Amino acid sequence: MPEENWAGNLTYRARAVHHPGSIEEVQSLVAGSDSIRGLGSRHSFSDIADTTGELIVLDRLDPDVRIDPAARTVTASAGLRYGDLATALHAEGWALGNLASLPHISIAGTVATGTHGSGVGSRSLAAAVAALELVSADGELRWIRRGDADFDGAVVSLGALGIVTRMTLDIVPAYDVWQTVYVGLAWSTAIDHLDELLGSAYSVSLFTNWADADIRQVWRKSTADDAPAELFGAAPAVGQQHPVPDAPTEFTTAQGGAPGPWHERLPHFRLEFTPSAGEELQSEYVIPRRFAAEAITAMRELGPRVAHAIQISEVRTFAADSLWLSGAEGTDVIAFHFTWRKDPDLVLPLLPRLEATLAPFSARPHWGKLFAGTGEQVRSLYPRFADFSALRDRLDPQRKFDNDFLRRIVDRGVRRW
């Protein structure tokens, strides 16, 4: 039976979808296939996971969560969802440094696409990877560890280097988070105090439709009970909020300044409910933070021409890392996320215009979301892209893990279809 991605905008074309019960089974599936890829929790909007070959989903593997308190790491099955890993970690008094807006996503799929949360001092979820276990094209298992020559290229892998079966992630002692939502912040004030605003808490997100004079909501997640009575003139919201207008507020994590465990506040959405709007498409562009004010001004000028297609847009930040295909490779960044209406005929024609607006700011598209840029354009945004291609040539010379997305975006301008 054909399987769809979470958003339902893509039907996977795979001739078989396997759910192996052991890593040995993963190895023998890879060794015996000429075309195969990993599939996570299916939350990507782009065709990055799709293939006409076979897919491997790790949801039947033993979670095998092993905490190493001395090394401050956890090793677990890469098919585990962050929400499940977080629950296991918290029960033992440990935490991750950051989470995405939803806890429903698999570790392997999240890391492969450079997924991130928000916070000027927080890096992407991929940057917390200390080691990964890869089933490579010959079916052999190998560990690639931080410090190894291939490591920075192998973490944000786009699924191109093999099937990742286990990951080791950095952990910290468990901590509480206070979440407060503010409303009524004028964009003009936000621009005047941008660094201060974005750095005003552990994690800050601005929700906008780019056409209004006010930012609709500012979500401030703090590791201390320090919510100000007003944030640059904005007031704490009355009652629970959802960033998408008219969406059910019980789907969102507790606000109103009530403290709670890190994993019940850092994501915007609760594990037991549908994240975001449910009916949507998404895009996101990651921009060096030195261009933040200019890029916001450009987006606000474009805003009235795209607002009709936007359910909500989120502005957030994350810190530089050294992973070759990470949006934040080499630079602190600001990210513009778009939750679009679920109407490809409306949304897709807007992307070239939007990308042209953000191109002067070297905007890198999120690998797991919709974008229009060509391979040539995208490759030029990553100084280490040629090194990634060389790593792929070495680890997968027969292109066992290839798909249309990789042929379109990674291959050097050669269209093979």
Ligand SMILES: Cc1cc2nc3c(=O)[nH]c(=O)nc-3n(C[C@H](O)[C@H](O)[C@H](O)COP(=O)(O)OP(=O)(O)OC[C@H]3O[C@@H](n4cnc5c(N)ncnc54)[C@H](O)[C@@H]3O)c2cc1C
């Ligand atoms: C409602 C919603 C909210 C979101 N919020 C955020 C957010 O806050 N921040 C953000 O940055 N992104 C966000 N995203 C995007 C999402 O995090 C990414 O699309 C991510 O890749 C999803 O992980 P997944 O497990 O669903 O991966 P999939 O879509 O299943 O796969 C993604 C890639 O990983 C590869 N892969 C999966 N498993 C393996 C494996 N075991 N071995 C090798 N390769 C593998 C696939 O081949 C594919 O290339 C959101 C998406 C949705 C739907």
